[in-house]
Amino acid sequence: MSHDYRALGLKAGLExxxxxxxxxxxxxxxxxLLRDTKESNFEFMRYLxxxxxxxxxxxxxxxxxxxxxxxxxxxxxxxxxxxxxxxEPPRELNQEAVDFxxxxxxxxxxxxxxxxxTMRKIVIDGSNTSGxxxxxxxxxxxxxxxxxxxxGVDVLCxxxxxxxxxxxxxxxxxxxxxxxxxxxxxxxxxxxxxxxxHAREVAExxxxxxxxxxxxKRGLGTIRQDVxxxxxxGARVEIKGVQELSLIETxxxxxxxxxxxxxxxxxxxxxxxxxxxxxxxxxxxVFANTTSKVILKALKxxxxxAVNLPGFAGxxxxxxxxxxxxxxxxxxxxxxxxxxxxxxxxxxxxxGITEDEVKALRYAVDAQDEDCVVMVADTKEKAxxxxxxxxIRAKEALRIVPEETxxxxxxxxxxxxxxxxxxxxxxxxxxxxPVIISDDRINNIKLPELIGERKKRYMQQFNLNEELANQIAxxxxxxxxxxxxxxxxxxxxxxxxxxxxxxxxxxxxxGILVNKITEEHLMQLFKLQSxxxxxxEAIGNVLKTIASKPEITxxxxxxxxxxxxxxxxxxxxxxxxxxxxxxxxxEKGLNSVGPLMGVVMKDFRGKVSGEEVSRMxxxxxxxxxx
Numbered sequence: 109m110s111h112d113y114r115a116l117g118l119k120a121g122l123e124x125x126x127x128x129x130x131x132x133x134x135x136x137x138x139x140x141l142l143r144d145t146k147e148s149n150f151e152f153m154r155y156l157x158x159x160x161x162x163x164x165x166x167x168x169x170x171x172x173x174x175x176x177x178x179x180x181x182x183x184x185x186x187x188x189x190x191x192x193x194x195x196e197p198p199r200e201l202n203q204e205a206v207d208f209x210x211x212x213x214x215x216x217x218x219x220x221x222x223x224x225x226t227m228r229k230i231v232i233d234g235s236n237t238s239g240x241x242x243x244x245x246x247x248x249x250x251x252x253x254x255x256x257x258x259x260g261v262d263v264l265c266x267x268x269x270x271x272x273x274x275x276x277x278x279x280x281x282x283x284x285x286x287x288x289x290x291x292x293x294x295x296x297x298x299x300x301x302x303x304x305x306h307a308r309e310v311a312e313x314x315x316x317x318x319x320x321x322x323x324x325k326r327g328l329g330t331i332r333q334d335v336x337x338x339x340x341x342g343a344r345v346e347i348k349g350v351q352e353l354s355l356i357e358t359x360x361x362x363x364x365x366x367x368x369x370x371x372x373x374x375x376x377x378x379x380x381x382x383x384x385x386x387x388x389x390x391x392x393x394v395f396a397n398t399t400s401k402v403i404l405k406a407l408k409x410x411x412x413x414a415v416n417l418p419g420f421a422g423x424x425x426x427x428x429x430x431x432x433x434x435x436x437x438x439x440x441x442x443x444x445x446x447x448x449x450x451x452x453x454x455x456x457x458x459x460g461i462t463e464d465e466v467k468a469l470r471y472a473v474d475a476q477d478e479d480c481v482v483m484v485a486d487t488k489e490k491a492x493x494x495x496x497x498x499x500i501r502a503k504e505a506l507r508i509v510p511e512e513t514x515x516x517x518x519x520x521x522x523x524x525x526x527x528x529x530x531x532x533x534x535x536x537x538x539x540x541x542p543v544i545i546s547d548d549r550i551n552n553i554k555l556p557e558l559i560g561e562r563k564k565r566y567m568q569q570f571n572l573n574e575e576l577a578n579q580i581a582x583x584x585x586x587x588x589x590x591x592x593x594x595x596x597x598x599x600x601x602x603x604x605x606x607x608x609x610x611x612x613x614x615x616x617x618x619g620i621l622v623n624k625i626t627e628e629h630l631m632q633l634f635k636l637q638s639x640x641x642x643x644x645e646a647i648g649n650v651l652k653t654i655a656s657k658p659e660i661t662x663x664x665x666x667x668x669x670x671x672x673x674x675x676x677x678x679x680x681x682x683x684x685x686x687x688x689x690x691x692x693x694x695e696k697g698l699n700s701v702g703p704l705m706g707v708v709m710k711d712f713r714g715k716v717s718g719e720e721v722s723r724m725x726x727x728x729x730x731x732x733x734x
Contacts, residue, residue, distance in 0.1 A: 111364050113303045117340025120301035120360055121262075122311055125294050125332045126318050127269055127325040128208045129584075133289035134268045135198035135242065135540070136191040140290045140325075146274050148183035148284070152193065155179060156232040156239045165530075179280040180234035182271065192271075192285045194237040197539040201226065201244070201266075205291035206543060208323045209246045209266040211553050212293055215317050216261045218250030220550055224266070226540040230533040234281050235270035236288065242537055243267035243294070252313055256306045260298030267292050278446075290325075293318075299336065304357035307335065311356055319582060320558045326584045335359055335516075342367035342509040346528060350516045358520030362429050366522075369428035370509045377506055380478070382419025384502045387473075388495045389414050391483060394468045400460030406485035413491040414483035416473040417502050424480045425454030429521045434505065435482075440524035441501045442484060445493030452482045562586060569593075570601035580605045588627055592634055599638040603647075607634075611648050615655070624658040625651055632662035646671050682724055686732065697733050701725045 111118075130140055155178075182193070190196035206224065213220050228240040235241075243265050250261035269290035271283035295314060301307045311333055318324045318331070333350040337360055345367070347359055391414045395403050403412065417424070424435040439450045453470065457463045475481050482502075484494045504510045513529070514522035557565070563581035566572045570593060572580070580589050585608045592604055607630070616622045633650060636642045642650060646669065653665040660668075685707060686693065693700045705722055 111361065111368070113364065116364060116368065117338075118302060118360075118364060119299040119338050120307050121297045121299040121336040122301065122307065122314070123294060123296045123334040123336070123346075124311065124314050124318075125292055125334070127330045128205050128291040128293060129323050129325045130202060130204045130208070130291050132202055132204070133191075134202050134205055134266070134291040135200075135289060136189050137199075138189050138192070138289065139187055141187070141286070142272070143185060143187070143284070143286045146183055146284050149185050151181055151183055153179060153181050154234075154237060156234060158230060158232055159239070178234065180237075181280060181282045182237055183274065183282065183284045185286060188285045188288075192237065192288050198242065198537075200541060201543055202291055203543075205266060206246075206545075207549075207553060208291070208321065209264065209293050210545070210550055211321055211323070211555065212295070212318065213247035213250070213264050214550070214553060214555060215321070216247075216250040216252060216264065216295070216314075218247035218261060218264055220247045220545060221245060222545060224543040224545055226537040226542075227534050228537045229267075230529075231270070234283060235273070236268075237271070237285070241267060241270065242540070246293075252310070252317075254306065254309050254313065256302055256309075257300070259300040259310050261295060262298050263294075263296040265294040265296075267294055299338070301360075304360040307360050308353065308356045311353055315353070316559050319584075320556050320562070322556060322584065322587045324584075335363075337363045337367075339364055339367050339371075341371045343511045344528070345509075345511065345522075346513045347516050347522045348513060348525065355516070355518075355520055359516055359522070362520045363522060366429045366432075367509050369426070370434075370505070373423055373426060373428070373434060374505060374507070374509075377419060377423060380419045382417070382423075382506060384499055384506065385416045385418065385473075386499060387415065388492065388499075389416075389473045391469055391472045394465060394472055395461075395485075398461070398465060400465075402459050403461065403485050410485060410487050411491050412483055412485045413495045414469060414473050414481055415495050415499055415502075416475045417480045417482060418476070419478055420480035420502070421478045422454060422480075423505075424452045424482065430519070432521055437505075437524065438482060438498045438501050441497040442494035444524075444526075445497060446490045447484050447486045447494045450482055450484045450494065450498065453480050566601070572601050572605065576602060576605045579609050583609055585609065588630075592631065595631070596634050596638050599634050603637065603644060604634060607647055607651075611651065615648065615651060620652055620655045622651070622655055624655045626658070629654050629658070629662060636662060636666065642666060642671060682728060686725075686728055690732070693729055693732060698726065698729060701729060704729075 132138065133140055184193060191198055201224070210220060224244045224246060226242050226244045229243050230239065231241045232239050244267065245263065246266050247264040248262060250264070251258050252261060269287050269292045271285055271288040273281060274284050275282040297310060301310055315331065324330070328351065333353070333356060334346055334348045335350060335356065336344055336346050338344045345363060347363060350356055350359055390411060392407070392412045395407065395412055398404060406412070424438065425433050427433050428437070435450070435452050435454065438452070442450050451459065451461065453466060456466045469481055469483065473481055482498050484491050486494065511528045513525045513527065515525045516522055559581050563577045566577040566581055567574060580586055589604060589608065592599065593601060612622050612625070633642065633647065637647065649669055650662065650665050650671070653669060654660065654662065685704060689700070689704060701722060704725055
């Protein structure tokens with residue numbers, strides 16, 4: 109990361125989307141749990157089209173999405189209903205979700221609205237069966253403090269999560285409805301972020317605040333970051349779908365790289381008086397005898413179209429991000445028409461296209477040495493749309509860095525999705541009544557401890573070491589942990605944390621169905637453990653037994669495993685061992701406890717605690733070696 113971000117005028121802001129952990133969805137009573145399998149009860153199909161706003165305007169992002177008509181297939185289940193299907197009006201807002209959103213707004217020092225109105229936001233990528241997403245403004249004008257100064261928090265909305273994409277088949281997309289309607293908060297910061305490291309710090313701080321509530325879902329896909337980035341001579345670009353916090357710095361840096369490169373290309377093209385031809389030329393005949401497999405495949409019912417870009421030679425193949433070129437930007441736009449990609453003469457001959465074919469291509473479009481020719485091979489309709497998109501993007505290269513929405517890629521680069529949406533995408537939702545938010549309601553919301561404060565309390569109150577205290581303080585299990593410690597005062601906190609955070613995770617990796625183990629099972633287990641009826645070493649085996657037979661009690665599981673050996677039986681075994689190893693004991697004294705303990709535990713591991721064996725050995729050996 110070598111940019112001088114201040115000199116480049118970097119401005120960045122974050123949009124954080126976090127699922128809330130409520131029992132029911134935002135507009136119906138369906139559960140907010142995702143299906144382990146996507147085998148649905150039934151499926152149905154929709155085509156979506158853009159609609160006009162109240163002012164009679166169609167949003168440009170929606171118009172972009174409709175360029176390629178797609179068929180959307182939705183998987184429905186016995187855990188979804190007619191609301192998700194868009195066959196029944198939404199019900200009133202989930203009040204539990206409203207309270208969670210108000211809590212988060214207070215933690216971000218925000219000004220909460222007097223009335224919460226639900227709006228419709230046009231989205232026709234298939235992720236909503238209705239063609240819009242329901243969202244409501246909860247609060248504005250907040251802030252958080254960072255190392256680089258105060259960062260504004262402009263907006264907090266409560267909205268419904270989109271459907272989950274299962275498969276994209278090109279001309280059709282399959283979605284699962286289990287995720288659609290899960291309550292979600294969207295938090296948008298002001299463009300006060302000044303560097304990649306600053307972006308990560310702010311994202312981490314917001315994430316910490318959200319996790320501190322104990323009311324948000326955890327796991328991959330439950331939180332997503334979108335990043336808005338611009339530099340002084342560039343444009344605002346929204347990069348969507350950053351799921352890994354570690355990727356934020358790279359995303360910001362490489363978008364700065366992209367915009368700086370596009371600005372430089374624009375300046376150089378203008379010095380050369382470069383231009384863009386509007387003429388799309390049918391060059392199919394040039395490839396009549398081609399051996400290129402890519403072209404031959406497309407020519408089965410297809411055509412080859414080309415456009416000349418005077419003065420663009422060497423620039424279309426110029427790198428603007430690691431591994432991505434200006435030609436990649438052209439290709440991204442062309443793909444919206446359904447083509448697989450484009451060719452350009454900065455990279456030809458290649459892909460089976462010969463040098464003679466390149467010369468014939470240049471001649472066909474009247475290209476000079478300083479020109480670049482871009483072409484595509486596909487059906488006539490798709491090829492026409494692709495070339496029109498390339499012309500638009502090439503003209504933009506001469507004038508501006510385009511404002512657009514882009515998709516985050518795993519390597520920190522980004523790819524074009526659609527234009528930035530405008531105000532025309534929003535209009536009121538008349539099926540959902542507004543929610544009055546009184547001062548009493550706001551003031552009655554109890555704010556949670558922040559994770560750092562919770563960690564300190566756990567270290568002081570339960571004598572946990574820093575690592576374990578930090579682990580449980582950040583975990584979604586912290587509420588249950590507090591309840592365990594309150595109801596079972598004699599339990600060892602270290603054992604509880606290791607069971608909740610390590611043992612259960614290890615069992616899940618082994619394929620054990622830990623979701624069958626309830627909080628009531630765990631509470632029973634810890635009660636028995638606290639009075640010495642379940643050795644530490646036996647906890648994993650007890651949990652395995654419960655997972656395989658969730659209908660049994662913890663007592664039954666303990667009995668079935670033969671856990672718990674009478675003190676007399678253990679004492680007899682230890683006495684026999686000591687008698688047989690007296691020479692060793694006389695030689696080593698109390699240093700013999702460790703080796704002898706290993707011998708005892710071979711027979712009693714999982715039945716008695718190691719602490720009890722160690723205590724009894726020390727006591728009996730001390731009496732013998734006085």
